[in-house]
Amino acid sequence: MKKRILLAEDDQKLAQLIKDYLNQNGFEVIHELRGDRVVPLAQKHSPDLVILDIMLPGKDGFDICKDLRKFFRGPVLMFTARQSDIDQVLGLELGADDYVVKPIEPRVLLARVQALLRRTQAEKDGRQETVENLSFGELTLKPKARTAQLSESAIDLTSHEFDLLWYLAERAGQVVTREQIHRDVIGREYDGLDRTVDMRISHLRKKLGDDHQKPELLKTVWGKGYLFVPEGWN
Incomplete structure (x- = not known):
């Protein structure tokens, strides 16, 4: 069965280019020009992934993303043309999974889409289901529930933050490079x-x-990467 992508982009030429390229690579694409129609379309068609431009008529991508996250659990990828937008996508914790900077290179977009869908499928497959909790002093990570507790208080982490913290905790005491984390x-x-x-x-x-x-707790080792300090949580 083809994976379904909901594309919200008001540039008709760009949208057609993306739609054609993704269609050629085995995806079903639903295209919408207006931002205020995206959430109802997502509710109706249950896409596997949503691609959002930030600047859309009717409703911008930031507000759409926040509304999507009230019910949509799949990946959201955002288009941006400005550095300030990148900071906002990453910094406001809107629930976006990734971003692509304009001008859009179809091959780059395809690679990002495929990577997001692979990661989502891996989570569905429950690769962490048989893994036990990790505890370091007052920190406890529970992979089945995907929750973290510090001093018996729950920490409000996004799914992506939990993934990163779990990855570092599994490698406690080891320097992990930025390249490793990205991959x-x-x-x-x-x-x-x-x-x-x-x-x-x-x-x-x-x-x-x-x-x-x-x-x-999470140290930067300059020129190398990041270090989860196992003894720092006592």
Whole structure:
């Protein structure tokens, strides 16, 4: 069965290019020009993935993403043309899974779509179902429930933040490179510029109460990567 993608893009030429390319690669694409029609379409057609442009007539991509996350559990990929938009996509925790910078290169978009769908399928397959909880001092991670507790209080983590924290915790005491995280957690190769990992580490530190200027739990090892400190949670 073909995977179904809902594409929200008001540039007709770009939308047709994307639709044709994704169709050629085995996807069913539903296209919508107006932002205020996207959520009803998602409710009606239950897409496997949603692609959102930020600037849309009727409703912008940020508001659409927030509304989608009230019921839609699949991946959301956003188009952006400005650095400030990238910061907002990553920083406001809207629930977007990834972004692609305009001008859109169809092959890059296809690779991102495929990576997101693979990751989603892996989660559905329950690869973590047989894994036991991880505990470090006052921190407990529960993969089945995908929850984290610190000092017996629940930490409000997004799905992506939990994935990253779990990945680092499984490798406690080891330096993990940005390239490894991109490949294994984000689902794509690091291009030398992408700030997704940095932003998610920053969010995790804030939620875990780790001093961003002098972190003791999730340390930055300059020139190498990140280190989950196992003894820091006591």
